Amino acid sequence: MHVPDGFIDAPVSVATGVVAAAAIGVSLRGARRELTAGEAGGLGADRTAPLAGLVAAFIFAVQMLNFPVAAGTSGHLLGGALAAILVGPYTGILCVSVVLLMQGVLFADGGLTALGVNITTMGVVTVVVAYAVFRGLLAVLPRTRRSVTAAAFAGALLSVPAAASFFTLLYALGGTTDVPVGKVFTAMAGVHTLIGIGEGAITAATVGAVLAVRPDLVHGARGLTTRLKLRVGGELVDAPAAPAAAAPARPVVKVWATGLVTALVLAGFVSFYASASPDGLEKVAADQGIDAKVEEHAAAGSPLADYAVKDVADERLSGGLAGALGVGATVAVGTGVFWLARGRRRTGAGAGAGARADAV
Amino acid sequence: MTDDRATGPATATPSLEVCGLAYAYPDGHQALFGVDLTVGRGERVALLGPNGAGKTTLVLHLNGILGGGVGTVKVAGLPVEKRHFAEIRRRVGIVFQDPDDQLFMPTVREDVAFGPAAAGLRGAALEERVRTALERVGMAEYADRPPHHLSFGQRRRVAVATVLAMEPEILVLDEPSSNLDPASRRELADILRALDVTVLMVTHDLPYALELCPRSVVLSEGVIAADGRTQDLLCDEPLMRAHRLELPFGFDPRSVAVA
């Protein structure tokens, strides 16, 4: 989705540039709050630069981690939603923007005049939508780790087509070619919902992995209570829990059911439209998320080498995605991911059930 | 085994005075249980102890990164308190274990300049300070290289230079010999021996402690369990066993002649 120069006209580029600058300005202030909140010692000096810098480096690196889909194709994380949930929306916007800025200035990936468009779409919209959905769901869900991962899934899933739709809006306002907006929208939203499902699954699993080890580091899950441990005869044991509410079994099932239905309806709905314009699919597919590469980015020498290779390889697959495939693949992958996610969750929950009864 | 200050010149104001220091982390875990330690100016002291003994916790108290417990820490007579932090952090140079954490600036020169520049040094004086510090560790010709292009041993030396540039009263090294090949290990020892500052060296590398530090203290379970001549401590088998300290295979501290 890195937009090059000349794709969006000057007024809209300038306007998005202003929006991006304002968002970054607000985020610079907000990030300071977010990143000092978790600090224990009160060192009296700002931690924003090193922490946000390291998170930006993490996002840059994690975009190189390849997630194989099938038959030699693979996708990678976009990272906006993940950043929002792990470190908070302000820091998230900052980190993604810095990554985009460096990609634009150093790699010429994304035009210099399109920086505003890129930052607004991929930085601001992705992060804001992901975080809003995430927080919104958490507000109504029981405060458990499972809710956090489920909300992370939904937030990440929706953030991708939301960004794509926003891009379509920009295109409608300032596109330099009169490609029918309807076609652009259906193509963008369709393919990006597919990508979003992958993004959601990976984001949720990653957030879950961090939650299991360092729950305190997950910004979006602050306030989840953890059990204290006591040292009894050299062994760590759980401190007696405060009178815990009965295990919220029903809500959890409901969460998953709702999530599943939402995702499937979305996938079905959008891919229905996507199938109406098979020609549009190809171009969006060429852009982001799914690229035809077998070996792992991370193992392929310097990150830069990967960078060049990745984007060349992107286009190889673009021919392969036909419109008819869209419907089938969306539904198949969607259900597949859900089925697997649920299966893994069930076993995971079984193993860890005794260890962490979720105190409310 | 606690004959006080077997070696080391006693001077009027010691470089470091730790008195009755106790500390518990905010999560309730108590790491220090009343540490008393005095290090005279110009002394080189090894801080030994098993994992989890509280060594790092103690080190982080020396420049006020941790605090708020019981007891006092004084650096060259100056108490470690919030209003003295700027001066304390100039006087206490901590070399962290992973040089990648320590070298955070884009080039070696900027990294070495970071501390003095934060203290307000500018222009030619800053340049001079950086050059001197890099020369003392033999890394002057690498000034304009990015740290990640250096070998691990070189990065460790630059990390030492970054604190030397602040002309510290006391140099605190956390595991200086870890991950170094034997040649880099010896080069670093030569550098440390040539310095005329007080050195407190946290290490598991007992031969290294014997080589560099006439005096050692053993920190165990949050208190100083022993304090004496390094050679005496290393030869005291019951003491060593009691605090999970082990010499490398075939190494006999009795057979080594130390100055």
Added chain:
Amino acid sequence: MGAGHAHTLYRHGHSPVHALPPHCKLAATFAFVVVVVATPREQMWAFGLYAVLLAAVAAVARVPAGFLLRRLLIEVPFVAFAVLMPFVAEGERVEVLGLSLSVSGLWGAWNVLAKGTLGVAASALLAATTELRALLTGLQRLGLPPLLVQIASFMVRYGDVITDELRRMSVARRSRGFEATGIRHWGVLARTAGALFIRSYERGERVHLAMVSRGWTGVMPVIDEVAATRTQWAYAAVLPAAALAVCVMGWTL
């Protein structure tokens, strides 16, 4: 990241272009791209002239054409995009080799291709003649918030370290017989990503400690002052000024 960049993006040299202060070059590149984008797409010759201008700069900077052309490959996904436009766009259509193509789509494709390529070439030239570190100080000189520049420099400094950790984790996975081949392995990969995040964040905390230990109070000390003379600004302005002349001609002719 830094190492990779330094090796492949930047071409060490002592040309007049290399010697210009980074913020002059950044401003010139940005102005040039703005001018290119503002040129009416119907004036095809203007884009040819822009390409000649860039080629002249590359010649002065002694950046070989092959190097620059390779860097253009980053644009390939959008070439695919552009190729589709004539088929997708609406409006008046023409027959080319038996295919019915949209006229406005053809213009749109040309527009994106020409402007996008020139934009990539200009940025690539900038990156080839300016060190990473200098780019960051240049951005700061141009008024980018210092905190943002600090974040970017930490990202540059630790990009390599973090990527390397990712690589080591991948090697460790495969050494234990794990090969990710499908969606069922996403759990393991996501745990890798989670572990990487924890390591990155904790390293950030340690870096902060190291900074505080050396007297960090929240303000990055100014160590290198970059200043540009009027002459240097004038040199840097040659490219965008020439481009502007072409652009004005494009609008008036």
